[in-house]
Amino acid sequence: MSINLSSFTPYDLRAKLGEQLNEEVAQAIGYAYAKVTKAKSVCVGGDIRLSSESLKNALAIGLSQAGCRVIDLGLTGTEEMYFATVHYKLDGGIQVTASHNPKNYNGMKFVAKNATPIGRENGLEEIRVLAENILNNYQTSLTNQNLGPIEKHSCLEHYIKHLFTFIDLTKLRPMRLLMNAGNGAAGHVIDAIEQHFQNHDIPIDLIKINNHPDGNFPKGVPNPLLHDCREETSHAVIDHQCDLGIAWDGDFDRCFFFDSKGLFIEGYFIVGLLAEAFLSHDPKQTILHDPRLTWNTIDLVKEAGGKAFPSKTGHAFIKNDMRQRDAVYGGEMSAHHYFRDFFYCDSGMVPWLLVIELLSTKQQNLHNLLKGRIALFPNPGEINFIIEEKEKAIAEVENFFRDQDEKAINIEYFDGLNVEFKNWRFNLRCSNTEALVRLNIETRADPQLLEDKLTLLKCLLNKWIKK
Known part of the structure; x- marks a missing residue:
């Protein structure tokens, strides 16, 4: 029975431990990564999951078998791997992590030189195919020639x-x-x-x-x-x-x-806050945001003199867009925050440092600083619906709103279905990895309208949920 590494997403690997991800698979992925990218120096880090250390070690061996110099960073967060890739001037980096997935999962995130993300469009599919061929021995096998060194370093300081x-x-x-x-x-x-x-x-x-x-x-x-x-x-x-x-x-x-x-x-309002913080230093900068909830961010960026652009959800997409537009900051409502001065990568440490500096300079607390913005653009946060026929459900919702007397200002597909009216809007998108349809909705300072339209959308979507 051949092994099929189907747990690769468009921009990383998330897999149940077992046939889809074990030490043998990790070793093959390491070897395949080096061969596909032609990397000669790579760092590897691992999170705190019980399987991360052994997977990281196997990954390092695979890289070494392909002739790579490997720097083992030890226990790290993903952004430490990003930093090390740039700091040590390496050809790439791999983080062993499954982030917030259940305990029986693990995975990997991949970057190239300068911490540029590797996704399906620029090498990840080739890495998957070669790793599969190695595991199934389709005239491709690991060699022990030109073993590269495996070194242990910390770049924490x-x-x-x-x-x-x-x-x-x-x-x-x-x-x-x-x-x-x-x-x-x-x-x-x-x-x-x-x-x-x-x-x-x-x-x-x-x-x-x-x-x-x-x-x-x-x-x-x-x-x-x-x-x-x-x-x-x-x-x-x-x-x-x-x-x-x-x-x-x-x-x-x-x-x-x-x-x-x-x-x-909600992360949506932190995006607006951080955008405002950057634009207070230079109002001509570009800010990127995801398309799920937008009005608050667009409003603040316009007010501050900046330029706001939407970007598809997912770190590979937004990082690429930030580089192309030279954006100073990009934010997703899921709490991923990206910074030009952090190699266009996402960081979980930079945002709170910026926030405490902002609170200090404004001499306000976070509650008072944001309560007005939250009242202006009420939303319930992202709501997930377990739906197998995701595309059909979204198409039916689109048709429903095209047939209404209340005509939408705009109906378009950009990272999901976006429907915008004068005083309310919503985004409906499929999960990349699960049988989920994700709904985000906001209004202009109208909690009752939010409740009414949310009830309507739930009614349209709930009938697609299998009992």
Whole structure:
């Protein structure tokens, strides 16, 4: 029975542990990566999952068998791998991680020189095919010729130094922050940042919970997009009387914010906040945003004199678009934030540093800073529907709104179906990896209209859900 590596997505690998991902598969992928990209030097890092260390080691062996010099970064978040690829001037990097997927999953994220993402359109499909051929021995096998060296290095000190180039430490006012690493990979970076504050006598007090990395996930897989994952952070912010709460996913390339009242702040409004922060320094800059929720971001960017453009959801797409447009910042409502000065990559550490500097300079708390914006563009957050016939369901919704007396200002397909009216709009898109249709909807300062239209859309979509 031949092995089919079907768990490659358009921009990474996410797979159940077993036939789709094990040490043999990882070794083949490492070898295939080097052969397809012709890389001679590659770094590898791994998150805190129990399988990550052995998969990372096998990946390194495969790279080495192809003649690569390999730098093993040890336990890292994804952005540390991005940084190391650039810092060490390597030909590429691979992070072993499944981010917020269940415990029985793992995966890989791939970049080339300068931390440029490798996706299906620029090499990932060829890597998959060659790895499959190796595993099925279609006249292709691993060789032990020209074994490259495997070295162990940490770039933590240089990475921390780079993070602090984004803010001016002298602007920070006294603040107490609740930090929830979720027992993921963020803990060692939080500790290093805390030490940096202390070394420079910066009055930022960090209250840390679940800071120790633990691949058993004693509190569950960290994914603050899920409502069940937010309660502990929310309560801890209130109990410790913190000014702000920050929580991360497993590989900490996303961070999530809670205000001083313990209220979760949707990533959509953080995108607008960070866009405004960059444009306050240079109003002529370009900002990218995803097409799911847009009005708040477009409004703020226009107000600040910048230029806003939509980009398809997914790190490979937005990073490519940022490079083409030379955008200073790109943000997704899923809490991925991308920065030109971080090699156009996403970071889960840069955003909260920028936010505490912004709160310090504006002398406001996050709740007061955002409550007006949240009232202007109410939305319920992303809602998922388990639907097998995803495309048919979305096509039927499109036809419904084309036939209504209330004519839409715009109906288009761009990373899903976008339908816009004068006072409300929505985006409906298929998940790339699951039988899910994802809905995002917003109105212009009209909670009742939001409730009415949400009820309508749920009615249209629920009939596609199999009982």
